[in-house]
Amino acid sequence: MRSRQRPAASPQRSAISHQRSAIGILGGGLAGLALAALLAHRGHRVTVYERDRAGGKLRRVEVGGLAFDTGPSLFTLPEVWRAFLAHLGEPADPLELRPLPGGLGLHHTPFGTVPLPVPPGHPLHAAWGEYAAPARALSPHLTTLLTTPPRLSDPAFRQGGAALFRATGGHLTALGWVRSRRLPPALAHAVATHALNAGLAPGDAPALYALLPALVAGDVSRPAAGMGALLDTLLALGRARGVRVEEGAEVVRVDPARAALTLRGGEERRHDLLVSALDPARLSALLGRPVRSPVSRRTVSGVALYAALPGESGLPATSVLPPADFGTFRGAMRAGALPPDTLALVHADGSRLAVLLTAPATGRDLGPDHPWVRAQVGRVERTLGVPGLLASARDVAALTPAHYAAGGHPGGAIYGLALPAWRGGPLHPQPYRVHPRFWQVGTGVHPGAGIPAILGGALIVDRLLAERPS
Template identity: 35%
Template sequence: MARVVVVGAGMGGLSAAARLAALGHAVTVLEQAPEVGGKLGRYARDGFVFDTGPSLLTLPAVYRDLFLTTGDALETVLDLVPVDPTAHYRFPDGTEVDVPNASRSGVARAFDEALGAGAGAQWTSFLQRAGRIWDLTREPFLESPLDGWRTLAGLARSWDAVRTVAPWRSLRGLGEQHLRDPRLRMFLDRYATYTGSDPRRAPAALATVPYVEQVFGSWYVRGGLRLLGDAVRDRAVERGARVEAGVEVVEVLVEGGRAAGVRLADGRTVPADVVVSGVDAAQLYGGLVRAPSAARSLRRATPSLSGVVLLLALRGRTPGLAHHTVLFPDDYDAEFDAVFGRRGPQRPVDDPTVYVSAPDDPALRPDDDHEAWFVLVNAPRHAPGAGVDWDAEGLADAYADRVLAAMARRGLDVRGRLLWREVRTPADLERATRSPGGSIYGTSSNGARGAFLRPANRSPVPGLFLVGGSSHPGGGLPLVGLSAAIVADLVGPA
């Protein structure tokens, strides 16, 4: 039995804790915030309840495996329901389309009906290519520890495999190869933001993101996605893990060349045979432990985008409102230019894509005559002096007004129904989660080398491992869960 300290109780840390405790290790989880869950947050006020992080679960097999591996099935503790349609999309020309859940033929029909005959065939052709990429990359790139360029070298033995994955091509470039309709290309571009990236620079391999969503479905936890975090925490505790909140780790201790525990802000030390870091890799390598090579690699990577969030308490109900609504702008490239500082410095997006999550869930509203909306727009990181200072006086409220006005221009005006709003900026996200600049996914996947610059699960310090969205294989609930499974395999049974 090893003594394991998990630093950070986000979904990566909690999932790793549950798996390692089930393997027989003595696990202690230390979280600096008052509550566990990390970016899988929740806000409640006046009977309105909001998930403040992920709003849907894709690839649920990751968490089904976690629960089966550690005890009872996921469905014994949570009510997992499909989201259908997955989302309602509105394009700049006024075209609207509901994308059905887990039905490739249904998606093709929806595109044909909304965009014109032949659009469905274009998307089907693209999705077939994405499926081949998924088959080739799933095991070596998502379910196994990253082994640098050697991981890619395994694919290089087959020219057909290399040609399929096309590591030299961007997601935008792959879309242009298969999709003639500009609205389909816009639809595809949005999936780059699932990893905090720019579709013009993100690799073509991200085609697997819409493939996974449309093949394995989109799911929601009745009562809110936050309940998934609570359930994983409970499973970890049931298997014997100890979880402490409000405890700040200030140093990973290294003795004899390997991780030996952690030092807390109050001066106490917690000895360990294994340390699992669930904090942002930039925080880990920037101050908690000395690992010069890992720190240099991080500095070469492009940080992921962040976001501005509006939590809206609304009176009345919206006829025909989908669980998710996406309102595209006239100029999508201008959005990515602003967020990543191209054609000028990083700046708030003038006319952003607006993403609305509004589950029809009685548990999230005071009564049936009200709605709780989570609204997200992409934004550059908080970077006072070097980019956008989201703490600048008046900026947050002024930008929230701009977002509400953009929604109104695109046919979703809720300003007359607004009871109150809560605005959260990248600066707020940084304070809440210690994610530098409020980057949602750590580093982006921008550039051909982006995936290989993402910190590996096994650190350069023996006995120190990384989980969570800033480490391999990336951000989002499924990949975070996979990082925990990888680390549990690396540590092994007691």
């Protein structure tokens, strides 16, 4: 099936860009599958080894006879997805992305309710316009920043980096930037909440995260057939290029120098090159290195409740309940303690309801009956004016920090280990190359890695591998 034309490469480029190499990818989450399709498109023979089912944090579960897609629920920065398709020479977007009603949703802050984006006619609309102004100049550079190796020799990267520096005004953290803007308290609280998209409290997240609502709110979408369509599409794009995905194939040891891996059961597989799309702490264990992951340095985990309701909830598509106090929240996460009130995201779609509660990454199995979970659900129901909504569900399934720990970072930290704010944005080179024959990609290597950063990271690694000196 690998009959596609390969992109032209410059004459001094490496063996890997000219020859058909055998490449093994560890981990069949979105990152591993995205990179597999890109490398196979260059003509390489790619095998993906996945310990469980392909999809990683994005998977389908059935609850009360309804299909739910777990993990990512908001598709943002679709330009990065389009850049990914363009690299594969795909003329049409199979996802049919549809705008989500209400964008990033209604934010129930302690200072009032704020929809993001703030629509015309709303009392905070003018303040929203002022807040969003610095993002307008950054917006055209964002795809470049997310998809280009960070090199000062690259003029496009230099321009993007300068635009990012101007937009963030030299502030290091999201909280510092928000405070400097002197926004009305409700808007400041809603905006700062989005630093938590990096799995970090606003005082720890890079300033770029405070600009995210302005950068993404106008184009929040979901594939017409649900987020699971992204997984289906990545698998189909890979399959069409000859990618082999082995499910139930857990890698238990890696030898980078020989580009060899050992599967559970003892079978050894050798390749010309290996790429890890695993959490870096899991990779350390496979390399026989110590795993350093103090709870205080982990990004957050979560409890995801998927409920099949007896009828439509009548709730908006997305509601966001930030913690009342980010300082208390940050302290609890760092101590591995359960915060009095946590960030809760609620997605409603007909009789489907998803409630995502941010929790510390301690690997606990916090099910729906745990007192803290019940208390947080109670807060959600009171705030949204739907008492007893979850208790009325026909069926509820829960994914807990224990679940996220099983295939990811210790404790179930969704975005791996927290990086210092100065390393967390797209300006800093990440450790893509572990060894000349062993590379890495995925959430733990791309700070705050939601779908755009994962796809962008796959594009960056694909390009660096193609440029690799022989």
